[in-house]
Amino acid sequence: MLTGILLGCFLIALCILTTPNLFVSKKEEMSTFFKKILLYQGLAGLVACIVGTIMLIQCVLKIATVMAPILWLTELMCTAALASFGFLLSYNLIYSLFLIKGKKSEDNLHRMRTNMMPLQGKLSILGILLGVWSVTAAVMFVA
Numbered sequence: 001m002l003t004g005i006l007l008g009c010f011l012i013a014l015c016i017l018t019t020p021n022l023f024v025s026k027k028e029e030m031s032t033f034f035k036k037i038l039l040y041q042g043l044a045g046l047v048a049c050i051v052g053t054i055m056l057i058q059c060v061l062k063i064a065t066v067m068a069p070i071l072w073l074t075e076l077m078c079t080a081a082l083a084s085f086g087f088l089l090s091y092n093l094i095y096s097l098f099l100i101k102g103k104k105s106e107d108n109l110h111r112m113r114t115n116m117m118p119l120q121g122k123l124s125i126l127g128i129l130l131g132v133w134s135v136t137a138a139v140m141f142v143a
Contacts, residue, residue, distance in 0.1 A: 008133070011128075078134045
């Protein structure tokens with residue numbers, strides 16, 4: 001029960017951190033705000049990607065001991081979403097830190113950001129709903 005609640009809360013927090021991208025992609029003057037929050041998003045995304053991947057592997061390995069399939073399926077979806085959101089958030093950080101700085105690299109990063117921002121915003125709303133469902137299912141289905 002506690003794992004489902006913590007997983008849901010962590011997913012909700014990560015998705016809330018992703019939602020500014022939904023607004024930033026529509027307004028050009030908010031791009032300075034996005035550049036300030038980019039480092040924090042990248043670090044949180046990197047942690048979430050690592051934790052989500054480990055939890056996803058653990059969830060798949062415990063399929064044989066499942067007592068409540070709805071809880072297992074919810075945990076599987078939440079861990080997959082956590083790893084995916086973590087990768088989406090940390091991709092900008094990894095790209096900007098580890099690739100060669102140059103004009104072509106800057107252009108690629110800008111083009112990638114403009115393509116990924118609307119995607120992150122829309123998926124973050126679904127992630128928040130999935131996190132709320134995880135918390136609700138953990139409370140409802142465990143006596």
